[in-house]
Amino acid sequence: MRRPVVAPALSACVLAVVCGCAGADEAQSGSSGAGAAADSASAGTGSGSGSGSGSGSAELTSRLVDPDGREVGVATLTEVEDGTQVDVQVTGLPPGFHGFHLHAVGVCEPDSPSPADPSMTGDFLSAGGHIGAGETDHGEHAGDLPLLYVTEAGTGTLTAVTDALTLDQLTDGDGSAVMVHADPDNYANVPERYAPGGPDQMTRNTGDAGGRIACGPVEG
Incomplete structure (x- = not known):
């Protein structure tokens, strides 16, 4: 399976990231400050541009809510030449970088309760783990996406393209969900000088992104 990449933390698939945040506005892939800032990163091969959408391409939507049921953003997932483009806008979330995934x-x-372990309960555990979890370590899951950055104003935007998933895979029998986490995601990238034994199992599973603060089912 091809997998999403964000240099240097994500690897193994074509990924183009363009994120920005308006100063009045987790632009997950990185931006900061009170004004407008934007970063872009891309990796992959071929001549396709990654961030453009094709005419008449299919589109899915995810409306993100917090644990209180308040709508805090919307994500659209569109079929493009290079894979699946994810566009998200959020508002009213804590400032800083946040883990951002497809569950x-x-x-x-x-x-x-978690579908894998009903004895575990918590906000949005019903969405299960990342897509592709169990197949490889975190950072290479099909559902791994770049960090979402939220400004001091509580708003953020992100655009990312991944070839690790198709829209059909996102609308399989049990569906999928867009998830925003409370903390930054380290993608299991823990240098040996900090952890001579390497990252522990929790880090390899989730990248230490913390609790789940916003979630939205992917719908047609």
């Missing part, structure tokens, strides 16, 4: 189950319920 395996299209159910977003507060204080809910």
Whole structure:
């Protein structure tokens, strides 16, 4: 399976990232300051441009809510030449970088049990783990996306293109969900000088991105 990449943390698939945040506005892939800032990164081969959408391309939508049920953003997922383009806009979230992923189950319920272990409950655990979790370590999951950056004003935007997933895969039998986490994602990138034994299992699973603060089922 091809996988999404954000240099240097993500690897193994074509990924183009363009993120920006308006100063009045987790632009997950990186931007900061009170004014407008934008970063872009791309990796891959071929001549396709990654961030353009084709005419008449299919589109899915995810409306993000917080654990109180308040709508805090919307994501659109569009079929483009290089794969699947994810565009997200959020508002009212804590400032800083946040883990941003596609999760395996299209159910977003507060204080809910995990499908893998019903004894574990928490906000949006109903959405399961990252798409592709269990197949490889974090940072190479099909559902891994770049960090979302949120400004001091509580707003952020992100555009990313991944060839690790198709729209059909996002609308399989149990669906999928867009997820924003409370903390930054380290993509299991922990240097040996900090952890001579390497990252622990939790880091390899989730990148230490913390709790789930916004979730939205992917819908047609």
